Amino acid sequence: MTGPTATLLISCPDQKGLVAKFANFIYSNGGNIIHADQHTDFAAGLFLTRIEWQLEGFNLPREIIGTAFNAIAAPLQSNWQLHFSDTVPKIAIWVSKQDHCLYDLIWRHKAKEFAAEISLIISNHPDLQEIANQFGVDYHHIPINKDNKIEQEAKQLELLQKYQIDLIVLAKYMQILSQDFVSKFPKVINIHHSFLPAFVGANPYHQAYQRGVKIIGATAHYVTADLDAGPIIEQDVVKVSHRDNIDDLIRKGKDLERVVLARAVRAHLKNRVLVYGNRTVVFE
Amino acid sequence: MTGPTATLLISCPDQKGLVAKFANFIYSNGGNIIHADQHTDFAAGLFLTRIEWQLEGFNLPREIIGTAFNAIAAPLQSNWQLHFSDTVPKIAIWVSKQDHCLYDLIWRHKAKEFAAEISLIISNHPDLQEIANQFGVDYHHIPINKDNKIEQEAKQLELLQKYQIDLIVLAKYMQILSQDFVSKFPKVINIHHSFLPAFVGANPYHQAYQRGVKIIGATAHYVTADLDAGPIIEQDVVKVSHRDNIDDLIRKGKDLERVVLARAVRAHLKNRVLVYGNRTVVFE
Amino acid sequence: MTGPTATLLISCPDQKGLVAKFANFIYSNGGNIIHADQHTDFAAGLFLTRIEWQLEGFNLPREIIGTAFNAIAAPLQSNWQLHFSDTVPKIAIWVSKQDHCLYDLIWRHKAKEFAAEISLIISNHPDLQEIANQFGVDYHHIPINKDNKIEQEAKQLELLQKYQIDLIVLAKYMQILSQDFVSKFPKVINIHHSFLPAFVGANPYHQAYQRGVKIIGATAHYVTADLDAGPIIEQDVVKVSHRDNIDDLIRKGKDLERVVLARAVRAHLKNRVLVYGNRTVVFE
Amino acid sequence: MTGPTATLLISCPDQKGLVAKFANFIYSNGGNIIHADQHTDFAAGLFLTRIEWQLEGFNLPREIIGTAFNAIAAPLQSNWQLHFSDTVPKIAIWVSKQDHCLYDLIWRHKAKEFAAEISLIISNHPDLQEIANQFGVDYHHIPINKDNKIEQEAKQLELLQKYQIDLIVLAKYMQILSQDFVSKFPKVINIHHSFLPAFVGANPYHQAYQRGVKIIGATAHYVTADLDAGPIIEQDVVKVSHRDNIDDLIRKGKDLERVVLARAVRAHLKNRVLVYGNRTVVFE
Incomplete structure (x- = not known):
């Protein structure tokens, strides 16, 4: 129905603009987000999010997504994982x-x-x-x-x-x-x-x-x-x-x-x- | 703890870039999002979201937020409500x-x-x-x-x-x-x-x-x-x-x-x- | 553990002495009750009970239990079923x-x-x-x-x-x-x-x-x-x-x-x- | 609806005839049982029961019930409590x-x-x-x-x-x-x-x-x-x-x-x- 998707699981120290930065990364590369949820653990000062978007129409080839995203994620001291829905574990x-x-x-x-x-x-x-x-x-x-x-x-x-x-x-x-x-x-x-x-x-x-x-x-x-x-x-x-x-x-x-x-x-x-x-x- | 917040409840026809557009509106005006959740009803073709951000440090005065947001929301055919956490119903x-x-x-x-x-x-x-x-x-x-x-x-x-x-x-x-x-x-x-x-x-x-x-x-x-x-x-x-x-x-x-x-x-x-x-x- | 058992499921119009009558039937024939529960539906005027006892040591042979019990049950206008635990449905x-x-x-x-x-x-x-x-x-x-x-x-x-x-x-x-x-x-x-x-x-x-x-x-x-x-x-x-x-x-x-x-x-x-x-x- | 009731809570070593003995005590004195439930803890070898009956029509005066019941209960090494529903704790x-x-x-x-x-x-x-x-x-x-x-x-x-x-x-x-x-x-x-x-x-x-x-x-x-x-x-x-x-x-x-x-x-x-x-x- 939705075709293959990519999913990012990200945790990083909380700060302004995280939702915008991550969403812009997807949007500016032509991706359609089908699930985005986030949680802020105020006690731990942590921002945690999951973003899933359709790969169809996304401009970046799969093997480049990680590197491209890391350019945004690294300065934010974030930990992140990238998964593709059609990879069968x-x-x-x-x-x-x-x-x-x-x-x-x-x-x-x-x-x-x-x-x-x-x-x-x-x-x-x-x-x-x-x-x-x-x-x-x-x-x-x-x-x-x-x-x-x-x-x-x-x-x-x-x-x-x-x-x-x-x-x-x-x-x-x-x-x-x-x-x-x-x-x-x-x-x-x-x-x-x-x-x-x-x-x-x-x-x-x-x-x-x-x-x-x-x-x-x-x-x-x-x-x-x-x-x-x-x-x-x-x-x-x-x-x-x-x-x-x-x-x-x-x-x-x-x-x-x-x-x-x-x-x-x-x-x-x-x-x-x-x-x-x-x-x-x-x-x- | 978090001070007064503003909350947008939005529903609009699903399309690319909605998360980014709404998040950018907050971020570009200096807001810190503390809750953002969205749901896509694929059967209805609807995107539904809730975004809450801290008013402290937000550059727009309260009375202007609605008008400013509508400039983004109206072209998307969205329905939206704006609430402030310190308004006591x-x-x-x-x-x-x-x-x-x-x-x-x-x-x-x-x-x-x-x-x-x-x-x-x-x-x-x-x-x-x-x-x-x-x-x-x-x-x-x-x-x-x-x-x-x-x-x-x-x-x-x-x-x-x-x-x-x-x-x-x-x-x-x-x-x-x-x-x-x-x-x-x-x-x-x-x-x-x-x-x-x-x-x-x-x-x-x-x-x-x-x-x-x-x-x-x-x-x-x-x-x-x-x-x-x-x-x-x-x-x-x-x-x-x-x-x-x-x-x-x-x-x-x-x-x-x-x-x-x-x-x-x-x-x-x-x-x-x-x-x-x-x-x-x-x-x- | 408990050996084979017999179980009676009984419903009849409520009246005094039902628990005693049914329990006496088991006891007077040497049975050891291992489960007895009852419920009275006051609105319907009905007494409903389940009694299970060990067949080991019970004096009545299986094929006679029903007939013997009916002598007690019939005057009470009761409906009853008799089951043996080692009958495999x-x-x-x-x-x-x-x-x-x-x-x-x-x-x-x-x-x-x-x-x-x-x-x-x-x-x-x-x-x-x-x-x-x-x-x-x-x-x-x-x-x-x-x-x-x-x-x-x-x-x-x-x-x-x-x-x-x-x-x-x-x-x-x-x-x-x-x-x-x-x-x-x-x-x-x-x-x-x-x-x-x-x-x-x-x-x-x-x-x-x-x-x-x-x-x-x-x-x-x-x-x-x-x-x-x-x-x-x-x-x-x-x-x-x-x-x-x-x-x-x-x-x-x-x-x-x-x-x-x-x-x-x-x-x-x-x-x-x-x-x-x-x-x-x-x-x- | 049911008028005042008496309730016995009894625990005693498991043996044959307990349900019958307790029920007979109530019935032979003209009592109508409205709740009787029992549980056998086979691991502990214990029989535990609760019996509640209507006091209206019961032949024993309240102050005698305990003594009378004890004549049955004591030989069975039972612990028991007697409560009346209209006693307000x-x-x-x-x-x-x-x-x-x-x-x-x-x-x-x-x-x-x-x-x-x-x-x-x-x-x-x-x-x-x-x-x-x-x-x-x-x-x-x-x-x-x-x-x-x-x-x-x-x-x-x-x-x-x-x-x-x-x-x-x-x-x-x-x-x-x-x-x-x-x-x-x-x-x-x-x-x-x-x-x-x-x-x-x-x-x-x-x-x-x-x-x-x-x-x-x-x-x-x-x-x-x-x-x-x-x-x-x-x-x-x-x-x-x-x-x-x-x-x-x-x-x-x-x-x-x-x-x-x-x-x-x-x-x-x-x-x-x-x-x-x-x-x-x-x-x-």
Whole structure:
């Protein structure tokens, strides 16, 4: 409908004229803006914006846009990313034994909810090989334990490179990535099965049951070196009651995990998420 | 914190360069934009935007801004409104016998949630006079029936003029305004105690109970000549069950009505609502 | 954990001693009640209850329980159903072209959320045959049009009989069952993609978009002869905004439809739904 | 409508025949049960039930019911409470400087949502005296600091005794009650302005903002010696976004706090809350 688009995600110290400068860059080169949203974090003194425009009719060739924009952006001390809507990112889904998020991501991909390619499934268990086969995705079984973590992570990194992966989705992977791994491959979205920061770490549903909460949640966040402490992209909750035992919490939680993870992955793939500090702006 | 601001709400046929043109108008006159959001309705071919900027340091005097902007806006066939954040609109709250929305609006006003003055309460019943006294707001009892509607509406319009009212909030007024009245005073927000368009008209909780719904809702909308059919500003819902009889629905519904109406009034007063056709854009 | 159980769903005119009489029936025969919930609809003068007890240690053989209970129930003018938890009902899923609910139901079945067998898929289109193959479920393509409806419904009824189906789940079947069909096979759960009674009939998402609602919903209900008017089992909603065009509503709605339909089917299969008049009690 | 009722809240080790025994006690004495709900916590081996019946036509005089019931309950090692619906409990509301929960509780009391008397307001600040005057409730200003806590709590306990208070509602009291106080007066409901156990302690909205959560919550719980760790009665949440600064979280949180606290107080007053261990059953 709108044809291929370019999107800029920009953050820079707040000052007068930013909207005008960025919009003029697009307009003076013949671009038609189809989405422009901005947010000023007054406490941090930061201006954050997302601008998307149609490439059809835009005078600059793609390979020059970045350089041209940087002439404006650099003096403003801005950080920026440039994305093209017809570039199809490659996703690796990492799983353990549970299949609900994997199935869900695959179904959404088939339903064209994600403008991406699911190129690779990695697991520390062989259990979900069959689903990978069913949908024709490569599956690599890389068992992890305390002793082999460093060498297995090396294998994982190799696969990420081989498959040219842009984004890892931890779809109930249940393992902690090493600080070293995260520094080498920082584009990782995780689904944590609690309303963070409540119930960090293992067995959040058991923790939730013990605490006697009346609501459970799920949180999708970027992975950082600190366990379950990375920037939050999306959260949602569901009511529970005394009727719900731990199995019920797990069952109800699965529905949450599926939608929360999917919304986060979709927002990321649509280049709608801008991270700054330990926070995110999710442009709508 | 940010000092007084000006806000433009603009809708016009979509075309290239709109963001740049509007932003340049602010920037070239020395304004600092603190909120800019836009939406393109591709189906309608419409561009809709809200721009807010600090008046401090802006080179144009207030009384000239409109004329100056129109020089840009008129050739674009745009509709626009200009608001200043330190203009305090005057509200008339219209009630019948129920007090929950009235109390809530007054409390929120005291809590500085609304940048407005509650100048007048009008009711077709004397019941809530005491609350008006308690909080020092003028109360006018104007009983309405089939026979006197036209003359009583004339009195109401007189009061609106006398008090220089900018916005009527129907806080459970339970009467239908005539088409003539609405055409003379079109800024009216109503709270309807159902999830519109379900249960239009009288006794929505009774209708909801009869239908056996598992969720009830409330809807805040601008009033038009068509009953309960005006542009929706805000809706919310709450779960109910077989345990809830009609009294329970009414009780639970009151909590909904209070927050839904308050959110709509606040959005309106913040100049965040743009109506087009029978729809609203609520800028966040 | 608890072993096989029996469940009674009872409705009868309210009177003193009902809880005691029903509980005594279980206790005097050595049963251990693990769930007992009741509801009195004072407006209708009806007592409605669900009682579940462990069959282990219960003195009456299964085939006699009904007769024995009827000796108590008949004088009370009660309607009752008796279910055993280890009886595995057979489900037929009816679909059209959309696959999200079908996938979801199959996944939940695999995840043991449903104590049932998915025995049969019927569709008026051939599109989802492949999914049926993938999971090894029989698929019957029975195209329906205005002219052949009566004879095709006869074929459908034949299949239901052949497969000994207990429950039809209309998982986006998009066709209206004839009054005659419903009277012959009344156990049918439908998912309607709106917050009923808003947007009855065709294209509810288009209707919702036109009305400019800020929330969309989905409704699971038993099918009756009146279109979209049967007893509601479950409803849920999700917020939408001016950003969401019709495709977005459809996409967001799919997530709703999946969970709402699944919760309704699960409640039905757990014998937790008691219909009376056009209402349901969903025991929790 | 139903006249005065009696309610038993019972917890005891699970065993056969409990429903029958309790129901028979009511029935054999001519009582008509209007609400009976039970829950078995299989992990804890506990049976928990609430039974409410009409006193009209019940053969036992009120003052004997407890003794009579104990003859059945004692051999079952049960804990039980007996309440009469026409006993009007006396509430003390404790506040600090914020008025939203106080206003809300008073309004709900006027609206007859609470079958109770608001007898006393205690505050460590003089600020809300005027509201107390407005609605004719006694207000005691008892300033608390580190040095005078013990003696001031003694004064508070004296007032509780003098006013024969049954329940303290901490409506944003912002002070920690001493362990000693809680052991002497254990019926205390607090509203904590976070989704516990996230953000225990001071300034939860600031903590929430720092963490960058996408949802905020409120929790009503019974107060125990452990800060913010008592049995949870009710929780609810609301979505927030990067648009919301700390002031917005506080504003949105107030709406949550009001309804969550009110629901908890209402459930308590309706004798619908049964505490066991650090958990609650909230019968609906």
